[in-house]
Structures are given as structure tokens and as C-alpha cells.
């Protein structure tokens with residue numbers, strides 16, 4: 001059985017990951033591939049409970065390492081219960097955020113740096129890296145304005161200071177520059193059709209490389 005491909009979507013708040021995920025799914029299914037989608041933190045009943053705690057503004061400030069450990073606790077559930085079984089069964093997995101979000105938010109945003117994130121990655125998902133990381137990139141103020149326009153109440157991360165979100169964005173862009181083999185950064189300030197075309201083109205290039 002050929003192992004499926006692992007594709008993750010990343011980006012700041014209000015960058016349009018959900019729309020991009022639907023496009024990736026549609027393109028893979030159009031090619032006859034079996035696809036499983038999930039998200040982090042979350043993806044299993046227990047991990048969704050950890051998500052609720054992490055995103056609830058009433059949780060208040062957490063020690064950054066506690067926040068990171070909760071992200072990885074949720075991740076372990078999702079990896080063992082959902083992601084690995086699907087990949088090993090030959091399905092492609094599309095995950096709305098994965099470990100790169102820990103590098104960006106806890107490593108960059110909260111200032112923990114790369115070492116604890118790398119150490120926990122090795123412990124929690126040894127040998128599992130995404131085959132493709134699509135980063136939907138928008139300036140922080142553009143993303144926040146989109147969230148406000150949606151009218152949803154901001155979660156614990158969206159309501160953090162914009163300097164925090166600037167560090168998150170910078171960390172994503174730095175990780176992408178250092179790992180050009182896996183990352184594609186998509187300028188998500190463009191029109192929805194242009195962003196969709198860029199997502200399709202990045203996926204097509206990856207599929208060509210893998211075949």
C-alpha cells in the first residue's frame with residue numbers, strides 16, 4: 001500500500017485557510033485520490049476538548065510552555081487516532097494547521113524558539129513531516145479586518161496583541177524561507193480566484209514532483 005501524502009495549511013488569522021483546504025480537497029479528489037481532512041488543535045473528540053480550552057478567551061493567559069504542551073497533547077491524539085492510520089491506509093491527509101503553527105505561534109509569537117518545538121515533534125510524531133506546507137500569507141491588519149467583517153467573536157489567539165501576530169507572521173515566513181523544499185507561501189491578499197489559482201498551481205507542482 002502506497003502511503004498517502006500529508007498536506008498542511010498554515011497562516012495567520014483570517015488568511016483564508018478554510019477556503020484553500022476545500023480547494024486542495026477538490027483537486028485531489030478530482031484526480032481520484034482518497035482524502036481525509038482534519039484540523040489542529042483538534043481532529044478527535046479528546047483533542048477538540050483541548051482545543052476548546054486553548055481557544056476560549058476565558059482561559060486567560062497561559063504559561064507559553066503549557067500552551068505548547070497542550071498543542072502537542074492534542075496533536076498526539078490526532079496523529080495516532082486519525083492522521084497516521086489514514087496515511088498508512090493510502091489516504092491523503094489535509095490538516096488545517098500542524099506543527100508549523102507551533103513554530104509560528106509558540107516558537108515565534110510566544111518567544112519559545114525552535115528547540116522545544118523540535119524536541120516535542122521528535123517525541124510526538126517521529127518521522128512524520130508534511131509533504132507540502134501551504135502558507136496563506138496576509139498582513140496582520142488585513143487578517144484581523146476580515147475576522148471582524150465575519151462578525152465572529154475573536155478567540156484567545158485572535159484577541160492577542162497585534163505585535164504577537166506580527167511575530168507569528170514573521171516566524172512563518174522565516175520557516176518557509178529556510179525550508180523551500182516543503183513550503184509554498186501564497187499571497188492571500190489577492191482576489192479569491194487568484195488565491196484559488198495559486199493554491200491549485202502549488203498543488204499541481206507538488207503532485208508532479210511526487211509522481
Ligand code: TMP
Pocket residue numbers: 013039040041071096097098099100101102103105106157158
Ligand atoms: P484556527 O485553526 O481556527 O485558526 O485556530 C487555531 C488557533 O490555534 C490559531 O489561533 C492558531 C493557534 N495554534 C497555535 O497557537 N499553535 C498550534 O500548534 C496550533 C495547531 C494552533
